[in-house]
Amino acid sequence: MKMKNFFLLILLSLTTLTLFTNCTESGKAGKADSTNKAAKNGGDTITAAPGGAPLDTALYDSLMVRMANGDTTGRWPVKKAPYPLPGAILPFKRVVAFYGNLFSKKMGILGEIPSDQMLAKLKGEAKAWERADPKTPVQPALHYIAVVAQGDGGKDGKYRYRMPFKQIDTILYMAKKIDAIVFLDIQVALSTIQAELPLLEKYLSMPNVHLGIDPEFSMKDGTKPGKKIGTYDAADINYVSGYLADLVKKNGLPPKIFVVHRFTHKMVTNYKNIKTRPEVQFVMHMDGWGEPELKLGTYRNHIFPEPVQFTGFKLFYKNDLKKAPHRMLTPPELVKYKPAPMYIQYQ
Template identity: 30%
Template sequence: MRAGIVTVVVALLASCTWGTADDAAPATPSASATPEPVAVTPLEAPAPATVVDGDDAAAALATSAALLDAAPVVVLAAAGDVPGTLTAATAAVALGAPALLTGADADVASELARLGARHALVVGDVDPAVLPDDVVAVAVPSGAGADVLSAAVGRPLGEPAPVPAGGEAAAVRALAAPEPAVLVAEGATATASADPAATPGDQEATVLPPTTAVTVPGVLALADGPVPPAAAATLRALGVDVLDVPGGDPRATSAAVQALAGASPEAVVAYGSSFAPADRLVHRVAAARTGAELPGGGQLVFPAVEGQPGKRYVALYGTPGSGALGVLGEQDVPATVARAEQHAAPYRGLTTDTVVPAVEIIATIASAGAEPDGSYSRKRSVEELRPLVEAAGAAGQYVVLDLQPGHQDFVTQAQLYTDLLALPHVGLALDPEWRLAPGQVHLRQIGSVGIDEVNATAAWLAQLTRERALPQKMFVLHQFSLRMISERERLDTSHDELAPLIHVDGQGGQPAKAGTWAALRNAAPPVHWGWKNFYDEDVPMLDPAQTFEVQPVPDLVTYQ
């Protein structure tokens, strides 16, 4: 990762430690000052991901700490002083300097010392005790007018811009260097001169030294809601772009994924508690940076962003080349892809969510005999399955690989299909009905699995997804009786990389199916839900409208 290089050139002034600026103050240092340009380069790069939360003062301090190793010039205002914060924001963007707020619990004095600050623009009523003794300060009033502020910062500024109450964050975010608008609270009169009461002692007037433009390369800010104004001012001052990420997950929408892929940031600073913890955000950003999207857009299997459509899936079930195991295998690959779309189409008029066609492919097939490895499970090879997997992906369809492992464990079988699971649009399903205990045989006993094996499989799949920076994966558990998954209440649903779903596989009369649905949902862990329609076994099979009358509405509907 490149270092976040920030260069600020200052001309040190031989002047007092606390001064004023008004309409009569010069816009450049006095002739008696001896300029001595100094270039300052930070030693450390920004952290890969920093989550900023808290009030404006805390956010301003955290932003400075995350992005800057040194800043000879800073801008200060008092926390809670809205007109002063607007003035400070304008000055910070003009100067290319951080904006900090004193008061509350913000340890501004320590931050100024860390930054090596030598000059400060002090806006309004700021306690002088926060300033180190060697800092030269220039004071301006809260709500300073353009002439006053321009004189203090030593450069021209834009026109005054009234800011309505509640619009401060948006106004600051819109500021643009090198001549930002002068923000003033709506209804207030811009102060034309400094307030003598805000200037301790009878000190000589001075102005800030010239500074260069400041940029922090390779950093992108993320925001779930407004960025606190002082923090936003620092971002604008440093040239850091802000990407809006409603809900705090950059994988959630196509717009966010493509923006991150285009920016390819080396580090992010995120505003809002929804982004926490930072280590999780690192992996979410890594996935989004790839630009790979799931069918239906974005990188979440089931996005839940207010104002954005969710997703539901309609799938064919079976294995290629065999109509005996489901409708998926009744036709060749192109016809299967077309048939999946035909099944999904009627559902689109029933929901505002995006309906994604899908195929659930039986990758390992329960067999009556032991097979050469004794597993009672016949493996379809990766190359046998690849044509349908790739054709479905090319058509914008999701793929789920289904495992019927017999006497093998699910983790061992899942690892056989790593090459396919490494594709962005491929998820995994476990079929405990076909997971045999020692001495059991298919169709004589109904299989089952312990929760520890399920959780181990989920952990392996989550790790694969995380290490390869893949979009989230659907993780399906087939179930039609409670005993098929022992201790189901301990299902690990914490993996951010997975979207767990329990797929209810009951067949027969609709009252019986409804009873199975209700029984399995009772005391269930927090998961999504799937429903299966059987062409031959259901009495009768539900049509799409009837299927979506099931409550809650299924997130995945499969046809067998």
């Protein structure tokens, strides 16, 4: 399987972007105070703290069973995961996201076409998913690569480029237009997740901002990104989820969605040691491209047999059409998978 194009197209002259200060207010309506421990109430609800909307655990359980799509192996739904804090998005809604970077038209639909056209297209995809699964509302999202692996080592030799904050502010402004949430994605290259994650704390402290990390570009052995496929261990993943959980508790936020991309077995090691937390909703995301049967095989071999909590599925507008039968999988097909992916990403 070919790797995603990771080279960052650096423009020689950048258009000055306006800093939008009002974007941080998006999503505050669903904020819940999670400073107290979650407590069961009659077995049917969980309340985080006074004033927090209770979680209907009976509904949550029924939706998790529905997500399993009749799986008989006992893997799905995952039984070890705790109930989320109030304000959780999954499995009450399915997230449909557009992925990319504003500096490059080659990294995904998010930066490929003008923003108004992109947002209209995203709304169209959201409607398609709601038609395929009318019982599950769709939450639109913009998934922005905030730290990008690149071919140039840079001044510190880490082969990654951190996006200027004005770019992230622009994404937040775009998202607010259609009530979308935002994901910030990190490709560490020769850096580490421990070095890169804290730099985004001011954004991750917002209730509408979530996180993705990409093992493909985590080059632990010092190999330049793009030469081989990288990896994360459960210890790295637990560091990230612990960091996010602390932000949720510190700021009284609803749970964060945490996406880990994957299309090979070695991209994630020791999955059984991955911790699940009430403050974080974990998504193992099938990130491979190709013809439908190849993608189904990747999902079947690397996502289905190693359950953590939720699953995701990526669709490529271009790469999925490179080989026969030259078509993308459709929402009606994907909602039948076991388990049904609750996070969908278009690149």
